Amino acid sequence: MGRARDFWEACQDLVRICEAHPFVQGIASGALPRERFAFYVGQDAFFLDAFARAYALAFAKAPDREAMADFRALLEGTFEELRLHQGYAARWGISLTPEPAPATRAYTDFLLRVAALEPAGHIVAAMTPCMRLYAHLGRTLRPFTDPASPYREWVETYASEAFEALARRLEGLLDRLPGEEAVQRDLYRTAMALEIRFFDAAYGR
Secondary structure (H helix, E strand, O other): OOHHHHHHHHOHHHHHHHHHOHHHHHHHHOOOOHHHHHHHHHHHHHHHHHHHHHHHHHHHHOOOHHHHHHHHHHHHHHHHHHHHHHHHHHHHOOOOOOOOOHHHHHHHHHHHHHHHHOOHHHHHHHHHHHHHHHHHHHHHHHHHOOOOOOOHHHHHHHHOHHHHHHHHHHHHHHHHOOOOHHHHHHHHHHHHHHHHHHHHHHHOO
């Protein structure tokens, strides 16, 4: 078992919380109030800006050309993800440059601190939970998502083969790049816990 699979399995308690979260379940049912989803879209756009910068810093620290190519593809994938948010923003008048909520700021500060100070193998440990969790949620929710849900596009995006391929590419880097396993494990779990705080904030908790 590679580190990516090992760390994911070790965080199943947090994954179950995310699966059952009323924000996530409200996306599938369509019952989530639009203003909560609009808040989330703006906050996630702010987060993805930081995520892209973290990829750029990881690219600069990549130990070889293969890793550089992977980070470039992952960075491009982040901009594709932002296009989903831009579509919702255009339809619903959402600002994609909001004042970050405390939970958003905590997550982006964590990512950028790791990206600035740690080696590439540690950066990917902090970034992988977001990608793997969203790919997992998309595929888990897809069979139960109301076709009339205004958020079905969100589910389909994260359930797609293209997004799954990006998640696996990042997991491949986590398995391949050198790093201190205890540090990587801690970074991975911290990021997963920050995902829950992000959903809490989006739901208005």
